Amino acid sequence: xxxxxxxxxxxxxxxxxxxxxxxxxxxxxxxxxxxxxxxxxxxxxxxxxxxxxxxxxxxxxxxxxxxxxxxxxxxxxxxxxxxxxxxxxxxxxxxxxxxxxxxxxxxxxxxxxxxxxxxxxxxxxxxxxxxxxxxxxxxxxxxxxxxxxxxxxxxxxxxxxxxxxxxxxxxxxxxxxxxxxxxxxxxxxxxxxxxxxxxxxxxxxxxxxxxxxxxxxxxxxxxxxxxxxxxxxxxxxxxxxxxxxxxxxxxxxxxxxxxxxxxxxxxxxxxxxxxxxxxxxxxxxxxxxxxxxxxxxxxxxxxxxxxxxxxxxxxxxxxxxxxxxxxxxxxxxxxxxxxxxxxxxxxxxxxxxxxx
Numbered sequence: 001x002x003x004x005x006x007x008x009x010x011x012x013x014x015x016x017x018x019x020x021x022x023x024x025x026x027x028x029x030x031x032x033x034x035x036x037x038x039x040x041x042x043x044x045x046x047x048x049x050x051x052x053x054x055x056x057x058x059x060x061x062x063x064x065x066x067x068x069x070x071x072x073x074x075x076x077x078x079x080x081x082x083x084x085x086x087x088x089x090x091x092x093x094x095x096x097x098x099x100x101x102x103x104x105x106x107x108x109x110x111x112x113x114x115x116x117x118x119x120x121x122x123x124x125x126x127x128x129x130x131x132x133x134x135x136x137x138x139x140x141x142x143x144x145x146x147x148x149x150x151x152x153x154x155x156x157x158x159x160x161x162x163x164x165x166x167x168x169x170x171x172x173x174x175x176x177x178x179x180x181x182x183x184x185x186x187x188x189x190x191x192x193x194x195x196x197x198x199x200x201x202x203x204x205x206x207x208x209x210x211x212x213x214x215x216x217x218x219x220x221x222x223x224x225x226x227x228x229x230x231x232x233x234x235x236x237x238x239x240x241x242x243x244x245x246x247x248x249x250x251x252x253x254x255x256x257x258x259x260x261x262x263x264x265x266x267x268x269x270x271x272x273x274x275x276x277x278x279x280x281x282x283x284x285x286x287x288x289x290x291x292x293x294x295x296x297x298x299x300x301x302x303x304x305x306x307x308x309x310x311x312x313x314x315x316x317x318x319x320x321x322x323x324x325x326x327x328x329x330x331x332x333x334x335x336x337x338x339x340x341x342x343x344x345x346x347x348x349x350x351x352x353x354x355x356x
Contacts, residue, residue, distance in 0.1 A: 015050040022046055027060050031088030031139040035061040064088040067135065070116050071145040073098075078105065078149040086143075088135050095130040096147040101221050102176030108148040114140040153177055156223050158207075160196060162186040163228040168212070176221070180207050180214035186228060190274030190343025194229035202229035232344040235273035237337070239266060239352060240302060263308035266335075266352050270301045273341025279303055280340075282349060285333035294337050305337055305352065 015021055024037055024046055037044045037058040044058055064087040071080045077100030086092045094112075098105030109127050113120035123143065124133055135143070153176040160169055165186030174180045185193050185208075195215075198204030207216050207226055270277060277297040284292045284307055295304040333354045340347035 017050060017053065019050055020046065021048050021050060024058075029060075029062055030137070031065050031135070032062040033065060035063055037061070064090065065139055065141075067140055068142040069145060070142070071147075073147045073149060075105075075149045075151060076100065077103065077151070078147060080110070080145060080147045082145050086135065088139050091132045091134045093130075093132050094126065094145060096149075097129060098149045098151065100151070102154050102219070103151045104154055105149055105151045108150055110145065110147045113144045113146065114142070116142055116144050118144065118146055120144060154221070156218065156220070159223070159225040160186075161225055161227045162188075163200065163230060164188060165191075165193065165228050165230065174218035176218060178217060180216060180218050182214055183208060183212040185210065185212040188230055190233055190341055190346075191230040192233055194231055196226035197229055198224065198226060200227045232346050233272045233274055234346045235277070235339055235341050235348040236271045237303070237339045237348045237350040238269050239350070240269040264306070264354060266305045268303040268305060268337065268339070268350055268352075270297050270303060270339050272348075273339075273343060273346055275341055275343030278340040278342060280338045281305075282336040282338050284335045285354065292335065297339065303337065303339065305335060307335060307354075 009025060013022075013024075021044060024044070027034055038061050039052075039056060039058055043061075050056070066085055066087050068085050069082055069092070070084075071082050073080055073096065075098060078096065078098035080094070080096040082094045083092055094110060096107060096110055098107065107127070107129050109125050110131070111118070111122060111126070112124040112133060113122055115121075120143075121140075123135075123140075126133070156174045156176070158172040158174050158180065160171060160183065162168065162170075165188040167184075168186035169183035172181055172183050183196075187193065193210050194202060195206050195210050196208040197206050205216070207214065207218075209215055279294045279296055281292050281294045291309075292305070292307040297303055335352040335354055337350050337352065338347055339350070
């Protein structure tokens with residue numbers, strides 16, 4: 001009797017021609033079920049009659065046992081692919097993968113245990129994402145395949161477009177699912193920095209405030225450009241030291257002709273805007289205007305405004321003309337000056353009251 005890998009006792013018996021085979025031994029084989037004895041392709045049982053002349057070899061017939069397969073992984077985003085069952089002695093394919101937006105995955109190993117959990121006997125350890133395994137030696141009715149992964153958050157380059165600003169950080173490295181790191185901020189003459197956004201002019205999502213502090217968790221799976229937001233600092237102009245211009249009047253004689261002269265001076269204080277400034281005279285009431293000058297902005301941000309009017313008149317008309325001019329100034333008159341910032345283009349008009 002040939003056991004085909006099994007074990008049997010006795011391994012032979014004597015049967016007379018025409019008699020039945022009688023009791024036949026039942027062999028055992030790890031991982032297999034015994035299906036009976038065969039003579040060639042003919043099944044032989046205890047009631048089968050022996051009809052051959054001479055010795056005969058009976059061969060054991062076997063069926064490999066099946067086993068169930070369950071599986072698991074340790075991380076969200078990882079998976080394992082394996083059949084739900086296998087047979088003893090046959091090879092099964094095993095593969096595992098890991099993927100999630102914003103993360104890099106790395107396989108530690110795939111382990112095979114007896115039973116339905118990691119508490120069973122460790123049967124094998126696989127270190128590649130795709131492999132195969134064969135149950136041999138010892139039979140188990142079930143196995144558990146478990147993949148262990150590690151993952152790390154991806155990093156991305158944030159390009160910081162200063163939008164005509166200077167200084168500060170030019171890039172930052174953002175880590176997925178973490179708050180963007182703090183940065184140093186740029187400056188721009190005549191403007192206030194308002195943070196960095198995904199769009200220009202403060203549009204889109206803000207990721208940095210005016211101090212360079214990161215405001216949000218990074219959840220974009222790509223390198224990105226952020227844009228600085230700037231707000232122009234407006235120019236402001238006020239009279240300096242008084243509420244307006246007081247008129248000095250004086251009567252004198254030039255070449256024998258009586259002359260009345262009206263003159264005044266005012267200082268303006270400039271703030272905001274930034275950079276250098278352009279000054280211009282917009283208007284001066286005709287009752288007092290013969291000449292008006294506006295200086296450039298000085299280092300201490302002051303502007304000097306001057307004007308005068310000279311009127312010649314005869315001796316006979318001197319007093320009449322003099323009071324006529326004075327009376328015309330009894331109503332407040334105005335000088336208007338404009339100061340423009342060359343840094344951001346903002347300007348302010350200062351309307352200066354002129355009183356006698």
